[in-house]
Amino acid sequence: MTAGRTNSKQRSKHWCTPPKYIEAIELFFSGIIDLDPCSNEYSLVNSRIRYALPERDGLHESWNYKNIFVNPPYGADTIRKTTIKHWIYKCEEANRIYNSEVLALVPVATNTRHWKDYIFGKASCICFLYDTRLKFYIDGMSDDKGAPMSCAMVYWGINIKKFIHIFSKYGAALDISSAKGKLFG
Numbered sequence: 001m002t003a004g005r006t007n008s009k010q011r012s013k014h015w016c017t018p019p020k021y022i023e024a025i026e027l028f029f030s031g032i033i034d035l036d037p038c039s040n041e042y043s044l045v046n047s048r049i050r051y052a053l054p055e056r057d058g059l060h061e062s063w064n065y066k067n068i069f070v071n072p073p074y075g076a077d078t079i080r081k082t083t084i085k086h087w088i089y090k091c092e093e094a095n096r097i098y099n100s101e102v103l104a105l106v107p108v109a110t111n112t113r114h115w116k117d118y119i120f121g122k123a124s125c126i127c128f129l130y131d132t133r134l135k136f137y138i139d140g141m142s143d144d145k146g147a148p149m150s151c152a153m154v155y156w157g158i159n160i161k162k163f164i165h166i167f168s169k170y171g172a173a174l175d176i177s178s179a180k181g182k183l184f185g
Contacts (some may be wrong), residue, residue: 014040014041014042014043014138014139014140015071015074015136015138015147016040016042016043016044016045016071016136016138016140017043017044017045017069017071017105017136018134018135018136018142019044020170021105021153021170022044022045022046024153024166024167024169024170025045025069025103026046027166028103028159028162028163028166028167029067029069029101029103032048032066032067033045033046033047033048033067033068033069034047034048034049034065034066034067034068035047035048035049035050035051035063035065035067035068035069036049036050036051036068036069036070037051037058037059037061037063037068037070037087037090038051038052038058038070038071038072038073038087039051039052039058040052040053041140042139042140044140045069045071047069049065057080058087058090059080059082059086059087059090063090063093063094063098063100064094064097064098064100065094065098065100066100066101067100067101068091068094068100068101068102068103069102069103069104069105070087070090070091070102070103070104070105071104071105072084072087072088072104072106073087074106074107074149083114084106084107084114085112085113085114085117085118087104088104088106088114088115088118088119088154089114089117089118091104091118091154091156092118092119092122092123092156094156095122095156095157096122100156100157101155101156101157101158101159102155102156102157103153103154103155104153104154104155105151105152105153106151106152106154107147107149107150107151107152108128108149108150108151108152109149119154120176120179121179122156123154123155123156123176124155124156124157124158124160124163124175124176124177125154125155125160125163125164125167125173125174125175125176125177126152126153126154126155126173126174126176127152127153127154127155127163127167127168127170127171127172127173127174128150128152128171128172128174129150129151129152129153129170129171130170130171130172131151131170131171132150133145133147133148133150134147134150134151135147152171153167153170153171155167160175160177
């Protein structure tokens with residue numbers, strides 16, 4: 001659950017989900033987050049199963065769980081040759097194959113291929129967060145700086161009314177399920 005940005009002049013940092021969003025995620029999942037495939041040593045997410053590098057690569061482990069929360073690395077992993085696109089694909093795949101309920105905290109980048117291929121026409125809901133410069137916890141500590149981009153909570157699943165009810169407190173929560181199966185250019 002790291003946003004995993006790396007600056008060439010410093011070591012990689014773990015960008016963790018802020019507590020108020022973890023509370024909303026726990027409420028949405030009725031207190032049980034089965035899987036956090038992007039965890040780290042500083043994670044505040046209380047999930048039953050955690051995958052954290054270097055021991056367990058969440059892209060190569062099973063996502064056959066009922067409730068999944070993902071705060072994927074936003075930047076490219078040059079060692080593993082992965083990008084956020086791979087994580088968003090896994091979110092959509094877990095919902096499609098295992099009927100998993102998946103929430104993902106991702107940067108708003110509606111012009112990208114991963115939004116067009118795995119969110120639009122596939123996800124059920126999006127909440128464009130009011131915190132346009134979301135304050136991630138960095139290496140376990142609160143940070144006043146804020147992210148350099150807007151973020152959204154994306155949902156793949158069937159509990160649309162519950163998502164809208166819970167996440168409308170945090171931003172513009174939209175039902176996009178009517179677009180499922182439609183292709184976007």
